[in-house]
Amino acid sequence: MEIVVQKFGGTSVADAEKIRRAAKRVIETAERGFGVVVVASARGKQTDQLVADALELNPNPPKREMDQLLSTGEQQSVSLFAMALDAMGHEAISLTGGQIRMVTDSVHTKARIKSIGAERIHEHLAQGKIVIVAGFQGIDENENITTLGRGGSDTTAVALAATLGARCCEIYTDVNGIYSADPRVFKGAVKLDQICYDEMLELASFGASVMHPRAIECGKKYDVEIHVRSSGEDTEGTIITHEVPQMEGVVVSGATIQRDLAKIGLVGVDNSPGNAARIFAHLAKAKVVVNDIIQTEISADKANLSFMIEISDLAAAKEAVDQIKGEVNCDSVFVRDDIAEVSVVGVGMRSHYGVAEKMFNALAEARVNIDSITTSEIRISCAVDEDEAEKALEAVCVVFELDKSAVQRS
């Protein structure tokens, strides 16, 4: 029997009516002859409510206890999902992370999966049951409940699909696929029929919030075909899959805006060995995640150093920099908290020339000033003034024809 994993997020199981709608879709798949494994998140705002309950008792709750608390949200939705299927005449069984032996490390609130026990799921499927697995949660080797952090249910679904050798992993969500750009900003954005893992990873890491990078990484590692589609409409969504030759023909698959960034610059740092390491070790100690480091020499013994951070880390980062700046003989520090990054992504960049030039020209014509530029093999990102980010995205979308499907482009 071929297996399909179907993942429903919190909004897709928010109330009885939505659970029934999701259950109906699951039954349709089962009736087409597939073994169906459902992964469900906590209902709608349940997690927020539990977090509020916790904070009322403890402003800094122990992470182990947060996991013990928050994992109940998924446990509730999977048992309710199983009840809905039962009421519709289909045998079903709900299983927690512990019950499928989803063993993780012990890093509470952001655990990583070590192994998954597939036997129990196979047994239930063989008995004709639909299996509903609680997303987001696991257990460590001492039976402590752990959670996988942001995007955890997607990761559960993709990892399960890999373990079970599923035909594909369907991610049901409130949009009907991955778009070439955010349609709220660029009206002409088109839904992509398919995209490869590396492109999706770059899009997700640089502002596309449909899926969490961890789940995509997992899909890439185990070659799981991921189908992102709408829980409300019965349309084909976007397939995230391994790279196939014809994808190279498309230069740019998508464009994103990443907002809420800040930039810190250290001007005139002593350019002696180990100084950069010293600065970033100090930032790491302050638990600040740093991106897009740029260092430029300004004289024989002095350099400028800048990096981007999420704005929520700005206070901690500023404090860390102020502590270290004397040690590295920094002349001055500047901070920009009005930064956004506009990125274009496409595996076709590997084999096409002039992509960067085309992007910079488009921004110049739109009179958007570029603060800094970073690139990967399949991505070009420009930091711009946050107020100009939408104008920049539109300009980029037009020049790379992101309002046309891949086959229509010139």
Next chain:
Amino acid sequence: MEIVVQKFGGTSVADAEKIRRAAKRVIETAERGFGVVVVASARGKQTDQLVADALELNPNPPKREMDQLLSTGEQQSVSLFAMALDAMGHEAISLTGGQIRMVTDSVHTKARIKSIGAERIHEHLAQGKIVIVAGFQGIDENENITTLGRGGSDTTAVALAATLGARCCEIYTDVNGIYSADPRVFKGAVKLDQICYDEMLELASFGASVMHPRAIECGKKYDVEIHVRSSGEDTEGTIITHEVPQMEGVVVSGATIQRDLAKIGLVGVDNSPGNAARIFAHLAKAKVVVNDIIQTEISADKANLSFMIEISDLAAAKEAVDQIKGEVNCDSVFVRDDIAEVSVVGVGMRSHYGVAEKMFNALAEARVNIDSITTSEIRISCAVDEDEAEKALEAVCVVFELDKSAVQRS
């Protein structure tokens, strides 16, 4: 280190303020040098809400899934309780039924405990932690979550106290102990300092709702001292313990009213071997729990048969009796749905004469008609008209001096 088990019911952990109050009490006990194991129920109306959520999806939800769903209520309250203790500066750890290996049979929604793993609790206590255990829940041998049914958290607490060799099991509740009668009916009722298991079992089975009989049975079996006391006031409550000689000096310890009863009578049943068995087997098949069976011969070959049931079972019982009445040649069937039972309980009855006579006289003087009488070695129960039950209870309380403490009685 001596261990104390402290159980807090749903109203005692209903909100943040109440959880903090309970946590304060737990810390006081820990600071007196005890190892404290807390058992907590689901917060306030959580269970009712989850049941409503389930019924919205399925009028007859699978019991396994109900257990999976409802057990989240206790899991939430224990993790929140641990967070509260942490915020007050005490190390604490919450554990689910699965995490302490509370293994039960697989009778979902009313499972029975088979074994409890004590090692993990002892380890945490040895590390100076307060251990918070989710009441009401266990797991079966296949890791399915089970629940223990009504009074389940009390049973968890008493069984844990037995397994851990605890000094006592404190049941915190919204009353401050066991009373000689319900103070809402008999104003003069006094709090009992102590009561033996057998008396408490009879009181609980015949209308006193403070504790569930199963938990008391467990306490009796393993000789666990149970202390029923108030979660709001810092007063001594009632100790439920094994029988000691001086208890025999008190003829009647307490009196109860059991309401919501019905009586069914079968008049003129053929008095041939196996007829009674046939009737009650048929009622058992209809899942009706029958009490107080009375059979009286009315002629050489005819008998009258009556029994009591809970009024919620009346429709099912009536249907079952109507199906069987032809088979046993029953002349007619009568039903009374306005019945209550007034009971007096006391181990002293074993060694005192005239207790029944005293009760019947008191009822006669109060002009209460007795419908039927049943007794055990330490209990006398009279079925009366429900409207007269309170008057009957008062009369009985006065004659047995239930407004005086044991030592004050004549």
